[in-house]
Amino acid sequence: MTVTDEFLANNAEYAASFTGPLPLPPSKHVAVVACMDARLDVYRILGLREGEAHVIRNAGGVVTDDEIRSLAISQRLLGTTEIILIHHTDCGMLTFTDDDFKRAVQDEVGIKPAWAAEAFGDLDEDVRQSIRRIEASPFVTKTTSLRGFVFDVATGKLGEVRPAAR
Amino acid sequence: MTVTDEFLANNAEYAASFTGPLPLPPSKHVAVVACMDARLDVYRILGLREGEAHVIRNAGGVVTDDEIRSLAISQRLLGTTEIILIHHTDCGMLTFTDDDFKRAVQDEVGIKPAWAAEAFGDLDEDVRQSIRRIEASPFVTKTTSLRGFVFDVATGKLGEVRPAAR
Incomplete structure (x- = not known):
């Protein structure tokens, strides 16, 4: 039995008390972009609550073309x-560099990814980078x-990142 | 007051009963790719439960280079x-075509996106497409x-998509 099977058993429990369907458009008109x-x-x-906001997630919570696609x-x-x-x-994206990641992939499979891994060294700076890409x-x-x-x-707390002078 | 402010007030409640931190690697060794x-x-x-699985999400739950990046x-x-x-x-991606979407964007802002919108007409077929892209x-x-x-x-239920002969 895989973990996937275990999660499917959980889903049967979830469905047993499910009430739906809700409308398609997010009722709070919000889109969230978060790390995976x-x-x-x-x-x-x-x-x-269900139905309130779109939730977009990826490694790092970064903004690439695919997040622009989803936001558009x-x-x-x-x-x-x-x-x-x-x-x-404590984000995984703080623990490596794009160069190291691509080299490791190339060493294993012989092909260097044509995309950036989007690793970063500073959390606040990468949040600002994501804001600027959307802007x-x-x-x-x-x-x-x-x-x-x-x-x-x-702590479970969200701390806001303030704009910095460039 | 924005909805963002309202969600931040919710976060203060969340943090009040938060216990952490958990380890960084997903304890169940699972990655989920789902629609936003x-x-x-x-x-x-x-x-x-928190800490068990990576959760990657985008418009449609499709697999593009950015989902390959996150999965890698x-x-x-x-x-x-x-x-x-x-x-x-009832997915929004069933309600339009890439051509119509790109035309509407171009008509409004004068620029045609260089990326695909990834709209699809058949749910099962697009799940299979996503599987094939990963494979x-x-x-x-x-x-x-x-x-x-x-x-x-x-209904809240997950139905598995079976492979189809191509």
């Missing part, structure tokens, strides 16, 4: 206007609020 | 081996289980 880290239960961290669809087709970015302390995109045009935070995995 | 849809509380749907980091640096893909009924990637090499599901937003 297992410790970040984004719905609990923000007190989100979220805003243009489903009416979100606020964006919340969440990075976190610079011509495709994310409906934003009324764009704020970035670092989640502390030791 | 607001109705998918992935932790509840799978009975996930998840497997190579943080030891996951099982992958669970989750699409869902075809040279960078996701540690997979011991790779299964795809459609979440029913009316």
